[in-house]
Amino acid sequence: MHELSIAQSLIALIEDEMAKHGKKTLLTVKIKHGRLSAVVPEALEMGFTALTMDTRLAGARLELEEIPVVLRCRACSREFTPEGSSAFAPCPGCGEELGHAVVSGRELYIEYLELE
Template sequence: MHEMSIAQSLVAIIKEEMEKHGLTRLHAVRVCHGRLAALVPEALAFAFEACTLGTPMEGVQLEMQDIPIVLRCSQCGTEFSPEAGDLFMPCPSCGEGLGHEVLQGKELYLDNIEAE
């Protein structure tokens, strides 16, 4: 379960940013993740809760925002989003089915920290 190591990294980054900006109270955190990031949102929420248990971050709202997949056709350059994560969807413009470039959908990042 690599979500635990991701949660531990998130907690470390949040602590560092709060110290850097003199913040003492954390309210909410938003993490953005692409559909291809190999992340189980429920597992990350559970791991984050476990990592913050008994700390000043306990009970902090963890919001997770899904980033859709965007592909660029290898043949004609059309950008499109496959339906329901189907990476084998042919290009809607030319019908090419292979070799599409992934433009969006692999991301995983800490987007926002709400604190005072």
């Protein structure tokens, strides 16, 4: 349940950006989260709702988009997304099991805000 502290950090960033741009109302937050970062969207939404209740951020829409895991094979440099539920897998090109680099899947960032 680290979503509550993620929601806290998220709110601080949003307030910072709103002040920077001189805006008073938050309509939408778009968040991208990598699959390896293990964010549970429902938990993050609940945390955000709970922490923004009776504030000027209340009622804003949270849009979450998951970024799949992309690995780069150490042996043949092929980039691939492991199939099924597993986060890691042998390279489908050459079969190498070890040493794949994580190209994406660990992200956790705000892509954009819709402010008024």
